[in-house]
Amino acid sequence: MSPLRSLIRRQFADQRGPFLIGIALALVPALCGLLLLGLAGWFITACAVAGAAGLAVNYFTPSALIRALAIGRTAGRYGERLMTHDATFRFLARLRGAVFAGFASRRPASAVESRSGLRLARLTLDIDQLDRAYLRFVVPLSVVCVVLAGGAVLAVLLAPAALVPLAVGVVLLTLAARIVARRQLATAARRMEAAEEAMRLRSADFVAGRRDLAIYGGLPAATDAILDAGARRARAEDPLERAASLAEGLVIISGQLILAAGLIVLVPAAAPVAGGEASLSAALVVGLLLTGLGLTEALSSLVPGLAGLTRTERAAARVLPLAEAGDAAQAERRGAPARGPQDGPVAGTTLPPADAGTGIQPALCFEAVRFTYPGAARPVLEDFDLSLAPGETVCLVGPSGCGKSTVLALAARLTRPDDGLIRLGDRPLSTIPEAELRRRLAVISQKPVLFNDTIAENLRLAAPQASPEALWAALDQVGLADTVAARPDGLSAMLGEGGAGLSGGEARRLTLARALLTRPEIVLLDEVTEGLDEATAAGVLASLGAFRSQGASLLLISHRRRELALADRILRLEGGRIAATA
Ligand SMILES: Nc1ncnc2c1ncn2[C@@H]1O[C@H](COP(=O)(O)OP(=O)(O)OP(=O)(O)O)[C@@H](O)[C@H]1O
Structure with missing residues (x-):
């Protein structure tokens, strides 16, 4: 299983209720936003058409609904932020505990390893990066999926032709996700992290050893080493940024395409056919188009999560094994030792005296x-x-x-x-x-x-x-x-x-x-x-x-x-x- 998936599973197992409630609450502002735009578009157009035709129109119900949706959107967003962030921070707090227990339980004598202070800094950054998995990826993706599914149902009910632009949008979104998940990006992310680590290491050495560096004339070389690591970081970041921008572009284009295709499909439907009524009212067409516009807002919430996906995945790959080791260490501390192949007899076992001659048990x-x-x-x-x-x-x-x-x-x-x-x-x-x-x-x-x-x-x-x-x-x-x-x-x-x-x-x-x-x-x-x-x-x-x-x-x-x-x-x-x- 990919580290990202394991991380999401772990958070789900840890915070099942808040995890699901957070997603449900995130749907409230998204759906309210869509309905708000659609209803407002429909209402304004219907009023204009009614005004032009000199007909009476009931504006109390739609305007009350619009107000209710606006309030629902604000309240939903507040509740969603509260719940999703609370769930994430609680999960991360527990994860930190497990990771540090794992860090502490590692073999301290393991061969040449990177300096523990720097490792700790890396771990801290990694754990901070992990909040993106749920907040920036799972929640927006769930919202987009539900909204697209809802859009598809609406399209089937009201205007099946609108399924075409929706399908185009979904294809482009899948393409955007594939672009940011490319394997080459993992290599770029690895290079970028290595360059960042080198920058931190060289800078720490520079500060700690500047006197010796000055005495032995090593300051220029030490400065060059830091600059070189900085340049390597910038080079490695380039493909990541490009992929993120491309994905963002695709997400935006998919939103616009949905709109454009919507226009193509829906506007003719609003035109009266010869000798009869139009198949869709102008008000409904405007409402649907504005709902499509709202869809682009929901889609754009996916962009930050997609852009940081490779780094989140790599951070999860480093953090999770330590968290698992921490779980084992914590279980051991509670009195159930994790057993290895060389662990000898089981807990509670007593052995005969080592010194069979004297019968004295050595300490x-x-x-x-x-x-x-x-x-x-x-x-x-x-x-x-x-x-x-x-x-x-x-x-x-x-x-x-x-x-x-x-x-x-x-x-x-x-x-x-x-x-x-x-x-x-x-x-x-x-x-x-x-x-x-x-x-x-x-x-x-x-x-x-x-x-x-x-x-x-x-x-x-x-x-x-x-x-x-x-x-x-x-x-x-x-x-x-x-x-x-x-x-x-x-x-x-x-x-x-x-x-x-x-x-x-x-x-x-x-x-x-x-x-x-x-x-x-x-x-x-x-x-x-x-x-x-x-x-x-x-x-x-x-x-x-x-x-x-x-x-x-x-x-x-x-x-x-x-x-x-x-x-x-x-x-x-x-x-x-x-x-x-x-
Ligand atoms: N973390 C490590 N990874 C790999 N080799 C190590 C590590 N720590 C020690 N060694 C090696 O294992 C051997 C034994 O090391 P140890 O520190 O136990 O020796 P020692 O007898 O205590 O030495 P001293 O008297 O100099 O402190 C040495 O050759 C050392 O280089």
């Missing part, structure tokens, strides 16, 4: 795990085994690029193994619901993320319900309570972007306090003292004692002597597996 265990980055020639981990006993502290060392961070990413389920089993206690990692996993396992990286918010809210990221007393206790355990208490606003003190306002060591200790709040069973630490001076690093390491006193198992990555001294065991990773234990 975390890797069994014959293999993992390869997408596009990489060789696996990073192959037949990899690791076992972390409850309360144990293990330090993982090894040469740069040997896969230490990959082990942590797998343990944190930020990515999944190609083969083998990872278990948390007696359960396969893949079967543990997301919320439970995040509560039981904490990850602390060398670049902890703190948000532009209060200290309390930064801590509550891990435990939203935590009381102020619990927050102070956690701060106390990492030796940060006095520092926070010394601030006039205490826990309500605001942090700047990325935790600005705290020193490097304080920021890291704050993330440790955040992790402590969930009382994790396992803590994964990736070079947490990297970039800190000796004294600060010692303070951070001392804070790790708080986890140990809670009974947690620690898996550390580090090359530093001070971290190694903390470990019960040191494991050396080399060639994809543990090469030595100390």
